[in-house]
Structure formats: C-alpha cells, structure tokens
Amino acid sequence: MSDANVFPVVEEIAKTAWVDDAKYKEMYEQSIKDPDGFWAEHGKRIDWIKPFTKVRDVSYDPHDVHIKWFYDGTLNASVNCLDRHLDKRGDQTAIIWEGDDPKDDANITYRDLYERVCKLGNAMRKQGVKKGDRVCIYMPMIPEAAVAMLACARIGAVHSIVFGGFSPDSLANRIQDSECVMVITSDEGLRGGRSVPLKANTDKALETCPSVTSVIVVKRTGGQVNMKDGRDVWYEDVVKDEPAECQPEEMNAEDPLFILYTSGSTGKPKGVLHTTGGYMVYTSMTHQYVFDYKDGEVYWCTADVGWVTGHSYIVYGPLANGAISLMFEGVPNYPSVSRFWEVVDKHNVNIFYTAPTAIRALMREGEEPVKKCSRKSLRILGSVGEPINPEAWNWYYDVVGDKRCPIVDTWWQTETGGILISPLPGATPLKPGSATRPFFGIYPVLVNNEGEELSGATDGNLCIAMSWPGQMRTVYGDHERFVQTYFTTYKGYYFTGDGARRDDDGYFWITGRVDDVINVSGHRMGTAEVESALVAHSKVAEAAVVGYPHDIKGQGIYAYVTLVAGEEPSEDLRKELVKWVRQEIGPIASPDVIQWAPGLPKTRSGKIMRRILRKIAENDFGSLGDTSTLADPGVVDDLIENRGNN
Numbered sequence: 001m002s003d004a005n006v007f008p009v010v011e012e013i014a015k016t017a018w019v020d021d022a023k024y025k026e027m028y029e030q031s032i033k034d035p036d037g038f039w040a041e042h043g044k045r046i047d048w049i050k051p052f053t054k055v056r057d058v059s060y061d062p063h064d065v066h067i068k069w070f071y072d073g074t075l076n077a078s079v080n081c082l083d084r085h086l087d088k089r090g091d092q093t094a095i096i097w098e099g100d101d102p103k104d105d106a107n108i109t110y111r112d113l114y115e116r117v118c119k120l121g122n123a124m125r126k127q128g129v130k131k132g133d134r135v136c137i138y139m140p141m142i143p144e145a146a147v148a149m150l151a152c153a154r155i156g157a158v159h160s161i162v163f164g165g166f167s168p169d170s171l172a173n174r175i176q177d178s179e180c181v182m183v184i185t186s187d188e189g190l191r192g193g194r195s196v197p198l199k200a201n202t203d204k205a206l207e208t209c210p211s212v213t214s215v216i217v218v219k220r221t222g223g224q225v226n227m228k229d230g231r232d233v234w235y236e237d238v239v240k241d242e243p244a245e246c247q248p249e250e251m252n253a254e255d256p257l258f259i260l261y262t263s264g265s266t267g268k269p270k271g272v273l274h275t276t277g278g279y280m281v282y283t284s285m286t287h288q289y290v291f292d293y294k295d296g297e298v299y300w301c302t303a304d305v306g307w308v309t310g311h312s313y314i315v316y317g318p319l320a321n322g323a324i325s326l327m328f329e330g331v332p333n334y335p336s337v338s339r340f341w342e343v344v345d346k347h348n349v350n351i352f353y354t355a356p357t358a359i360r361a362l363m364r365e366g367e368e369p370v371k372k373c374s375r376k377s378l379r380i381l382g383s384v385g386e387p388i389n390p391e392a393w394n395w396y397y398d399v400v401g402d403k404r405c406p407i408v409d410t411w412w413q414t415e416t417g418g419i420l421i422s423p424l425p426g427a428t429p430l431k432p433g434s435a436t437r438p439f440f441g442i443y444p445v446l447v448n449n450e451g452e453e454l455s456g457a458t459d460g461n462l463c464i465a466m467s468w469p470g471q472m473r474t475v476y477g478d479h480e481r482f483v484q485t486y487f488t489t490y491k492g493y494y495f496t497g498d499g500a501r502r503d504d505d506g507y508f509w510i511t512g513r514v515d516d517v518i519n520v521s522g523h524r525m526g527t528a529e530v531e532s533a534l535v536a537h538s539k540v541a542e543a544a545v546v547g548y549p550h551d552i553k554g555q556g557i558y559a560y561v562t563l564v565a566g567e568e569p570s571e572d573l574r575k576e577l578v579k580w581v582r583q584e585i586g587p588i589a590s591p592d593v594i595q596w597a598p599g600l601p602k603t604r605s606g607k608i609m610r611r612i613l614r615k616i617a618e619n620d621f622g623s624l625g626d627t628s629t630l631a632d633p634g635v636v637d638d639l640i641e642n643r644g645n646n
C-alpha cells in the first residue's frame with residue numbers, strides 16, 4: 001500500500017467475516033462484469049411474492065432516464081421486515097428502544113412489532129388510506145416511528161418522513177409537495193430533556209395543507225395538545241380494537257416505498273423517491289456486509305429516522321436481516337457526555353454507527369468519559385454523513401474502539417438509498433479519512449469539468465457509471481428535475497455532487513460537495529434555502545450564504561446580509577435574523593455568522609461570486625483569484641475589512 005498510515009485488517013475480524021479480501025475482489029469483479037447474473041443471485045436474498053425474472057432496465061440517457069430493478073417481481077417490504085422472521089425469531093428482540101431519559105427503555109420483539117404494525121395498518125385503512133396515498137410521518141425517535149413506516153409499507157402507502165427538527169413551514173411545504181392525506185405525529189418529542197412541540201407544529205402546518213384529512217397522534221409526553229374534531233385521533237384509541245393481523249398489499253418491485261426530501265443546490269428541497277424491491281435488496285445486503293452483521297448481534301445506528309440513514313440502517317436494512325436494532329431517542333451529551341458509551345455497555349452493543357460531528361464533539365471532552373465505560377462488547381465502528389478528518393478517525397479508533405474495532409467510513413447519499421463506498425470489516429485495510437473502495441456493483445468514476453473520465457490517481461467530480469438496485473428513481477412529481485440534477489452535467493453518468501480523490505491503491509477520499517450544498521453536522525442544507533429564508537425578512541434586501549470550516553459541525557453557515565435602505569445593523573437585528581431562519585426552516589439552518597454587507601461581489605451580469613465569499617468566510621484572503629470581472633471590486637475590500645468585526 002502506498003500510504004504509510006495503513007491499518008491492516010484486524011485478524012480476529014477477518015476470521016469470521018462474511019467476506020475477506022480475496023472474496024471481496026472476486027465478488028466485486030463478478031458484480032461489474034456480469035451485473036445481471038450477480039444481482040439475479042443476490043436479488044433472492046429477500047422474500048418475493050412473485051419472483052422476478054427481469055433484473056434491470058436502466059438508461060442514463062438524458063432524453064430517456066429510467067431505472068428499473070427486478071421489475072416483474074412483487075413483494076411487500078413489511079413482510080420482509082416482519083412476517084418472514086416470525087417462525088425463527090418471533091421472540092427475539094427487533095428493536096431495543098433507549099429513551100431520552102436513561103430510565104426509559106423497552107425491548108420489542110419481532111412478534112410485538114408485527115402486531116403493532118398490523119394494528120396500525122388496519123387503523124390507517126379504516127381512516128381511508130389506500131395503496132399509493134402519501135402519508136407524512138413527523139415523529140420523535142420512538143418505536144411508533146418505525147411502526148408507522150412499516151404500517152405504511154404494509155398497506156402500500158408511501159411514507160414521507162419529515163425530521164422533527166423542521167419548522168411548521170418546512171413541514172407544510174413537504175406535505176403540500178406530495179399531497180399527503182394523513183400525518184402521523186406525537187404530542188411532543190423529547191430530546192436532551194427538552195420537549196419539542198410536534199403536534200402544535202403540525203397544527204400550524206396544516207393550516208395550509210388541505211390534502212390532509214386525518215392526523216394520528218401518539219402520546220409521548222402527555223403534554224397538553226389541541227385535538228381537532230373530525231381530523232385528529234389518538235393512536236392508542238384507533239389501534240386498540242384492531243386485529244393483530246393485516247393483509248399486506250402486494251407491491252410491484254417498482255412501486256414507491258417512500259419519499260424523503262433533501263436539499264439541493266437550487267430551489268426547494270427535492271422529494272427523493274425510492275421504490276420497493278431494489279431498495280430492500282440493496283439496504284439489507286449492504287447492512288449485512290458493511291457492518292459484517294451476524295445473527296444475534298446488537299447493532300446501533302445513532303441517526304434519526306428523519307434522515308435517510310435512519311430509513312436504511314435503523315429500519316429497513318437491519319429489520320430485513322432479522323437484526324437487533326437499537327433506536328435512541330436522545331442526544332450524545334445528555335444527561336452526560338458518557339451517554340453513548342453507557343448505552344453501549346447497558347445493551348452490549350456490538351456494532352456502533354454514528355456521525356463525525358458527534359465524534360468531534362465528544363473528542364473535545366477528553367478520554368475520561370469514554371474510558372470509564374467498558375465498551376468491550378464493541379466489534380465494529382461506523383461513520384457517515386460527512387468526511388471524517390483523520391484526527392477524529394484516530395480518536396474514534398484508539399479511544400472508543402481500543403484499537404481493536406475496524407471503522408467503516410461509509411459514503412453514500414439520500415439519493416443512493418444505501419452505502420456505495422465503504423470498507424468491509426474483514427476485507428479492507430483502512431486509511432484514516434478514506435471511504436476506501438466501492439461496494440459490489442458500484443462503479444465510481446472521476447471526471448473533469450468537461451466530463452472526461454480520468455484514470456489513475458487523481459482528483460475529480462465523483463460520478464457513478466452503472467446503476468445499482470438502491471438508486472433513487474425520480475424526484476417526486478418532477479422527473480425533469482431528476483434528469484437535470486443528476487444526468488445532464490456529465491453525460492452517461494449519475495453525478496453525485498461530491499468531489500473526490502483516488503489514490504494509487506484505488507482508494508476514494510471524498511473531498512466534499514462541489515455544488516452549493518453545505519454539510520452542517522452531517523445534515524445537508526442548500527445555501528439557496530437559507531438565502532431565501534433571509535430575504536423573506538422585511539429588513540433584508542439581499543443575502544448570500546456559504547459554508548466555512550467549523551471545528552465541530554464540519555461546516556458552519558456564513559451569511560452575508562445586505563439590509564434594505566434606511567435599516568441599521570445591530571446586535572438585536574442579528575439575533576432576530578438568526579431566530580427568523582430557525583423559525584422559517586428549523587434550528588439546523590441557523591446561521592453561525594452573519595456579516596453585514598453593504599454590497600455583494602457580483603459579476604457585471606449580476607451573478608454573485610460565491611467563490612470569493614467562500615474565501616473570505618474561510619479567512620483565506622491570499623487566494624481570492626481574479627476579481628477583475630467584478631462590477632465593483634471595492635466591495636471585496638469592505639467585506640475583508642469588516643470580517644473580523646462580527
């Protein structure tokens with residue numbers, strides 16, 4: 001290996017792993033040379049009602065983009081996550097729930113989960129929900145969130161989960177875009193000892209959502225909420241008398257399973273649409289191989305079900321594999337910064353999957369809060385959401401994993417449905433900061449700005465040359481936007497929006513987004529979204545938002561704001577604007593820095609030159625590049641001069 005800093009495969013892990021290095025190479029080669037044969041075989045890992053005979057029908061041609069997998073087969077996703085385990089492991093735990101308060105926890109067996117899902121499925125059908133209807137889920141991290149997802153899948157409804165941290169406005173926009181007929185929510189959420197007014201937010205959102213005719217409310221905290229007659233019902237009331245059996249809807253492999261909104265570089269968030277067959281094959285397969293999951297192991301992914309990681313690697317992938325999946329309601333630093341490791345010890349967690357931002361925040365607290373917990377159950381560690389810097393990687397490896405647990409740095413996206421580039425624990429020598437090698441069937445390529453494929457060790461725009469079963473199928477209601485966003489920039493490829501470097505060993509190092517998307521604590525945020533929230537404020541004339549390096553969050557949000565004539569900058573106004581953005585989008589969009597800008601650097605045609613704004617935000621004035629095309633080069637001097645004054 002060309003790098004000095006290589007961590008060889010841990011011997012102990014390799015001995016029992018599903019795949020070692022030779023097997024990886026053999027399977028990878030087959031998956032690329034004979035994708036039809038490869039996927040025909042692995043497509044059988046899930047239960048089909050009517051087995052497929054067709055493996056794939058894919059075109060990346062911008063005039064006719066279509067992606068179909070296993071498309072004459074039929075199945076039901078909830079049957080794959082529940083019914084098929086009942087004989088062998090009906091009494092085994094499916095979900096370990098760990099509440100925000102360490103005293104709150106629960107074990108839910110596969111049979112329990114099956115019954116809860118059936119009851120809710122029946123209740124939803126009674127409320128009039130039919131196959132193909134969209135149902136919005138706006139929930140805290142409680143088992144009912146997984147129950148709601150699987151109940152939708154059971155009756156063929158398409159769920160659209162909105163993260164509980166999003167504002168009423170953001171919730172309303174997402175409900176409107178996919179015309180949901182129902183919302184499933186709870187009275188309040190609970191995180192870090194604080195309550196989140198989910199039902200009140202829902203009420204506010206629904207003022208502008210005529211498509212929603214019913215709301216099912218789970219009681220979580222018992223907090224006071226308003227129930228609207230004829231629209232709102234309590235979960236407990238509607239499921240209570242329902243039978244614990246519910247006929248699953250027979251879905252075509254290409255019928256939609258869910259929509260999940262994600263930020264892009266322009267416009268409003270896109271409804272990423274995933275379908276049933278390919279998604280189930282891909283998430284269950286990656287869950288098994290990437291985490292080297294073995295029967296009976298306790299697996300914990302700390303994500304929220306409001307993000308794709310929660311969909312694929314708390315619910316669908318693990319449950320399809322009959323795994324024990326831990327679901328955590330709380331936050332890493334409550335009641336103390338040892339919480340993660342206390343939970344690991346309490347439930348004997350074997351596989352732990354979290355985000356670099358959490359690692360960095362905990363790293364700041366020193367080793368003691370980690371070392372006081374045993375962590376001896378841990379076998380494999382995972383990372384997702386953003387590039388993990390080598391310093392955080394090393395701390396995760398040395399301190400959390402005691403140098404005996406491989407780290408799988410998994411690169412993927414909402415759009416990809418599952419992990420595309422990642423080490424396999426028993427096969428891949430690790431390099432801190434590299435997501436390493438592609439999963440089976442994934443053909444990553446690096447292209448230059450002209451779309452020419454580059455070979456060997458190089459930097460480039462990361463594209464994927466072939467389709468894989470977990471790939472998104474369209475943007476809900478806007479196929480043209482799907483084509484435009486992913487298939488027109490570089491012809492013949494799926495464009496990820498990320499940049500990457502490939503080293504001499506063929507390892508990939510993701511360098512971050514090459515578009516106007518920023519990654520704040522592993523959450524995607526479009527700069528355009530924050531800008532439009534800012535300019536919606538009556539005192540703001542213009543705003544430009546860029547990312548800048550942030551110690552904990554990875555990237556922070558830096559906003560340049562021009563006020564309308566006659567308005568004066570003040571500390572109060574700054575606070576007001578931050579609060580405003582939180583209300584418009586949600587706390588994750590709060591600007592970290594607001595710089596008052598009398599003018600923004602623009603080209604003569606009026607385009608804001610973000611490259612320059614990024615450099616100033618990064619405190620990197622030496623390399624501003626060519627500013628001669630600016631309409632008024634003087635603005636840049638002003639911005640530099642006032643940078644420190646914020």
Ligand code: 6R9
Pocket residue numbers: 262307308309383384385386387388409410411412413414415435496497498510512513519522523524
């Ligand atoms: C799963 C998820 C996707 C974007 C992606 C990239 C960044 C995710 C990463 C990573 C480097 C990793 N990203 N995992 N960058 N290394 N291991 O996070 O989906 O929320 O859609 O974000 O996150 O920039 O394009 P999503």
